[in-house]
Amino acid sequence: MSNERYNSRTSEPHWQKVWAENRTFAASEDTSKPKYYVLEMFPYPSGRIHMGHVRNYTMGDVLARYKRAMGFNVLHPMGWDAFGMPAENAAMERNVHPKSWTYENIETMRRQLKSMGLSLDWEREFATCDSEYYRHEQEMFIDFLEAGLAERKTSVVNWDPVDQTVLANEQVIDGRGWRSGAAVEQRELAQWFLKITDYSQELLDALDTLDGWPEKVRLMQRNWIGRSEGLRFRFELEDEDGNLLDDKLTVYTTRHDTIFGATFCALSPDHPMVRGMADQDGAISAFRAECAALGTSEEAIERAEKKGIPLGLYARHPYRQGVRVPVYAANFVLMGYGEGAIFGCPGHDQRDFDFARKYGLDVIPVVAPADADPATFEIADEAYLDKDGAGVVMINSDFLNGMTVDDAKQEIADRMEAAGTGERRVNFRLRDWGVSRQRYWGCPIPVIHCADCGAVPVPKQDLPVTLPEDVSFTEPGNPLNRHPHWKHVACPSCGKPAIRETDTFDTFIDSAWYFARFCSPRAAAPVDADAVAYWMPVDQYIGGIEHAILHLLYARFYTRAMHKTGHGTIDEPFASLFTQGMVIHETYRAEDGEWVEPANAEQVEGAWREIGTGRPLTAGPAEKMSKSKRNVVDPEQILEQYGADTARWFMLSDTPPERDIEWTEGGVEGAWRFTQRIWRLVNDTTQLELTGDTAPSEMSGEVVAVRRATHQTLHTVSQDIEALRFNRAIARIYELSNVLNTAVQKAKGDDAMAWAVREGVVVMVQIFAPMMPHLAEECWKLLGYESLIAQTPWPQADAALLTTDSVTIAVQVNGKRRDEISLPKGTAKEEIEASVLQLDNVLRAVGDKSIRKVIVVPDRIVNVVAG
RNA sequence: GCGGGCGUGGUGGAACUGGUAGACACGCAGGAUUUAGGUUCCUGUGGCUUACGCCGUGGGGGUUCAAGUCCCUCCGCCCGCACCA
Numbered sequence: 003m004s005n006e007r008y009n010s011r012t013s014e015p016h017w018q019k020v021w022a023e024n025r026t027f028a029a030s031e032d033t034s035k036p037k038y039y040v041l042e043m044f045p046y047p048s049g050r051i052h053m054g055h056v057r058n059y060t061m062g063d064v065l066a067r068y069k070r071a072m073g074f075n076v077l078h079p080m081g082w083d084a085f086g087m088p089a090e091n092a093a094m095e096r097n098v099h100p101k102s103w104t105y106e107n108i109e110t111m112r113r114q115l116k117s118m119g120l121s122l123d124w125e126r127e128f129a130t131c132d133s134e135y136y137r138h139e140q141e142m143f144i145d146f147l148e149a150g151l152a153e154r155k156t157s158v159v160n161w162d163p164v165d166q167t168v169l170a171n172e173q174v175i176d177g178r179g180w181r182s183g184a185a186v187e188q189r190e191l192a193q194w195f196l197k198i199t200d201y202s203q204e205l206l207d208a209l210d211t212l213d214g215w216p217e218k219v220r221l222m223q224r225n226w227i228g229r230s231e232g233l234r235f236r237f238e239l240e241d242e243d244g245n246l247l248d249d250k251l252t253v254y255t256t257r258h259d260t261i262f263g264a265t266f267c268a269l270s271p272d273h274p275m276v277r278g279m280a281d282q283d284g285a286i287s288a289f290r291a292e293c294a295a296l297g298t299s300e301e302a303i304e305r306a307e308k309k310g311i312p313l314g315l316y317a318r319h320p321y322r323q324g325v326r327v328p329v330y331a332a333n334f335v336l337m338g339y340g341e342g343a344i345f346g347c348p349g350h351d352q353r354d355f356d357f358a359r360k361y362g363l364d365v366i367p368v369v370a371p372a373d374a375d376p377a378t379f380e381i382a383d384e385a386y387l388d389k390d391g392a393g394v395v396m397i398n399s400d401f402l403n404g405m406t407v408d409d410a411k412q413e414i415a416d417r418m419e420a421a422g423t424g425e426r427r428v429n430f431r432l433r434d435w436g437v438s439r440q441r442y443w444g445c446p447i448p449v450i451h452c453a454d455c456g457a458v459p460v461p462k463q464d465l466p467v468t469l470p471e472d473v474s475f476t477e478p479g480n481p482l483n484r485h486p487h488w489k490h491v492a493c494p495s496c497g498k499p500a501i502r503e504t505d506t507f508d509t510f511i512d513s514a515w516y517f518a519r520f521c522s523p524r525a526a527a528p529v530d531a532d533a534v535a536y537w538m539p540v541d542q543y544i545g546g547i548e549h550a551i552l553h554l555l556y557a558r559f560y561t562r563a564m565h566k567t568g569h570g571t572i573d574e575p576f577a578s579l580f581t582q583g584m585v586i587h588e589t590y591r592a593e594d595g596e597w598v599e600p601a602n603a604e605q606v607e608g609a610w611r612e613i614g615t616g617r618p619l620t621a622g623p624a625e626k627m628s629k630s631k632r633n634v635v636d637p638e639q640i641l642e643q644y645g646a647d648t649a650r651w652f653m654l655s656d657t658p659p660e661r662d663i664e665w666t667e668g669g670v671e672g673a674w675r676f677t678q679r680i681w682r683l684v685n686d687t688t689q690l691e692l693t694g695d696t697a698p699s700e701m702s703g704e705v706v707a708v709r710r711a712t713h714q715t716l717h718t719v720s721q722d723i724e725a726l727r728f729n730r731a732i733a734r735i736y737e738l739s740n741v742l743n744t745a746v747q748k749a750k751g752d753d754a755m756a757w758a759v760r761e762g763v764v765v766m767v768q769i770f771a772p773m774m775p776h777l778a779e780e781c782w783k784l785l786g787y788e789s790l791i792a793q794t795p796w797p798q799a800d801a802a803l804l805t806t807d808s809v810t811i812a813v814q815v816n817g818k819r820r821d822e823i824s825l826p827k828g829t830a831k832e833e834i835e836a837s838v839l840q841l842d843n844v845l846r847a848v849g850d851k852s853i854r855k856v857i858v859v860p861d862r863i864v865n866v867v868a869g
Numbered sequence: 870g871c872g873g874g875c876g877u878g879g880u881g882g883a884a885c886u887g888g889u890a891g892a893c894a895c896g897c898a899g900g901a902u903u904u905a906g907g908u909u910c911c912u913g914u915g916g917c918u919u920a921c922g923c924c925g926u927g928g929g930g931g932u933u934c935a936a937g938u939c940c941c942u943c944c945g946c947c948c949g950c951a952c953c954a
Contacts, residue, residue: 225949550949811889812889817934819889
């Protein structure tokens with residue numbers, strides 16, 4: 003008998019080697035089996051894996067192993083989202099090349115992931131920075147260009163004058179570059195855009211078909227796309243003296259019902275009309291500069307006062323003869339939405355109200371509660387908002403008076419369209435996707451700029467355009483731009499000297515199609531049609547909620563763009579999406595604000611202190627693991643100390659997968675103890691003497707109970723894994739192991755019990771195999787099997803054991819539980835009632851009251867109503 | 870401001886269509902084994918009460934024979950978006 007502990011350190015590498023040598027998880031198209039594509043969001047090779055990876059990949063692996071056992075042909079690949087800024091930062095800080103830094107990180111992280119025992123098809127691995135990958139991105143971009151899905155236009159970017167680089171909004175902190183600290187300028191640059199807005203409506207509509215997605219994510223995307231129905235119309239303009247001007251002012255509104263409440267118009271500081279006037283007028287020019295300096299951070303917007311500058315223009319009210327309203331440039335009007343110009347109705351819009359109060363403009367109420375007196379209804383301290391229009395009517399609005407808000411909108415839209423001064427219009431918040439980045443470590447944009455021919459795509463036979471490796475990061479700016487010869491090439495069209503595009507693609511492009519590439523990672527074309535047709539869409543995609551909008555929306559768009567250009571036939575890449583929670587850990591702080599590692603905190607007489615120094619500490623909440631808060635736990639250390647199975651088991655236990663899980667030492671210890679308990683149980687089981695393989699003919703109630711527990715657990719665990727309720731599955735497995743632990747003590751010399759215990763243990767090992775695959779293989783071998791459990795079909799529950807012959811029925815008197823009674827399943831109502839009314843506890847509770855009614859829910863509960 | 874989610878023991882969390890609240894785990898307490906243990910095993914563990922029993926799913930109200938679950942209302946926490954006309 004083996005009393006030795008289960009040793010994960012020798013067992014885990016052993017089985018990992020066996021799986022690799024057997025190519026156990028290599029996938030290939032097999033039309034005789036249903037396919038299942040499970041994918042976790044691939045990692046950025048930042049250096050080492052973190053606990054979030056452990057959680058994410060464990061969940062996906064459980065599903066992959068389960069589906070494989072269920073008879074599916076499973077694709078479960080892994081790769082690297084390998085382009086991006088951290089590599090350039092490392093290059094600048096540590097004088098390493100982004101390429102070697104990235105590939106070295108990949109080496110490390112691949113080794114770490116392999117030590118987790120994930121059932122991945124490593125033969126399909128690639129990194130997005132492999133030219134073999136990004137060459138296809140370049141090819142598809144050229145196809146997109148031809149299909150009109152890509153275009154070049156100018157746009158305003160955050161420019162860091164010291165680092166000479168474009169900054170993303172989140173890299174601008176209080177108007178300064180995060181690295182250089184220099185004041186950020188707004189610059190106009192010509193950039194490439196992918197025309198995601200061509201698909202605004204489609205991307206919105208298709209959300210309704212994505213039943214396997216969390217409602218939350220669908221909602222976030224809906225809001226991001228931001229569809230609104232409104233009216234675009236034109237005001238006639240006049241100057242100070244009332245002379246009609248040639249130019250008209252086009253505005254967009256969703257509240258055209260409030261047109262009689264209009265008391266001013268406002269243009270974005272970036273509106274072409276304002277720009278034109280700024281050239282002549284220093285005050286307007288200064289106002290524009292002031293607005294540009296204000297920044298776009300949320301906080302800045304929060305604090306910013308509504309401000310404007312009169313332009314000396316007036317808009318003629320379309321329906322009030324002789325009335326004109328002043329036109330301003332105003333800081334709260336965005337150029338990027340609608341027409342970049344609005345009419346202001348202070349009575350019914352808070353921003354307009356604030357603006358009107360500041361500049362002494364009229365406030366005319368035009369919508370009022372139905373029961374208010376139109377003559378006296380006034381707007382006092384804030385705008386009167388009533389967006390759904392219920393219970394309100396139009397007032398002070400001439401021909402609209404008495405109408406509902408909706409009817410008033412219809413009326414105005416009809417009149418404007420009839421008069422040719424406006425038209426109904428659907429607007430989206432979604433903007434085209436700017437994909438140019440002035441950076442080195444990304445996919446080169448395959449375009450050559452020629453003075454004569456313009457932007458010319460690189461001919462496909464010249465692809466890939468690879469990154470030059472002899473670059474330096476000692477100076478600011480894009481190394482591609484200052485490389486001695488890389489960008490100087492001949493124009494593919496006319497042959498004259500031309501300049502290669504030195505921008506690279508946004509790395510979101512890399513991740514917008516990698517899932518398709520996994521289907522045929524070595525294909526000469528971006529994708530192999532048959533492979534993609536077989537594997538796509540991804541059946542279950544798993545990743546963090548932080549990608550709810552950008553990555554997932556880009557991937558949805560890109561899949562459509564690939565479809566349009568002949569690189570696929572589907573539109574929606576992810577049939578089901580699961581967003582898992584973060585891994586959090588407790589935090590501790592000293593009085594001076596310094597964070598202290600949780601491992602160095604101890605509690606002495608109720609107070610927290612730092613071990614060693616004795617400094618008093620304050621225990622903070624559990625928060626996302628981060629270096630700055632010093633609460634990071636390194637997975638590699640955990641994997642070494644406890645083994646992969648323990649780490650995996652812990653990650654799946656106790657907390658529902660969509661919620662944040664708190665890392666606790668105690669929890670890991672508990673998981674580790676369980677692996678040892680299992681090992682002992684399986685060892686004890688192998689010591690039992692079995693008379694045969696077939697079920698014994700005679701079985702006591704106790705034995706049947708063990709078998710019931712086995713088959714019921716099998717049944718519910720299958721359902722729980724299917725629904726990704728791993729924490730529940732694990733609770734059931736604990737229950738079964740407790741039953742079997744008790745039963746194995748009684749099984750010596752009891753043939754039937756021994757048989758039932760062995761059956762239970764075999765099933766138990768099979769159902770925890772997706773979670774703790776190494777331990778499962780080891781147990782499987784110990785139980786005498788020669789095959790791999792990873793290739794063993796999922797067991798089938800015996801339906802006869804899922805139902806019971808007798809049931810325990812709770813007995814209530816007036817809704818309070820007084821007793822319970824065990825009866826054969828399916829006992830008739832009358833019979834149940836008769837039995838219940840004889841129970842002492844019932845009689846006592848009823849006392850001298852009379853029984854009014856007896857509610858009987860067969861096989862469940864009885865409620866005696868007395869009073 | 871707009872949109873969404875969540876409040877259950879000391880802790881993480883169970884509870885299918887309303888039907889025995891607290892499964893399972895952590896922690897804690899007591900006991901046993903061991904040369905020692907941070908090992909293993911057993912027992913107990915929502916609160917109040919000597920007991921019978923009563924009270925308990927954020928607070929209040931309602932529907933129902935029966936409410937963690939459904940409805941109304943209030944409070945608290947979390948997340949997303951945000952000058953989008």
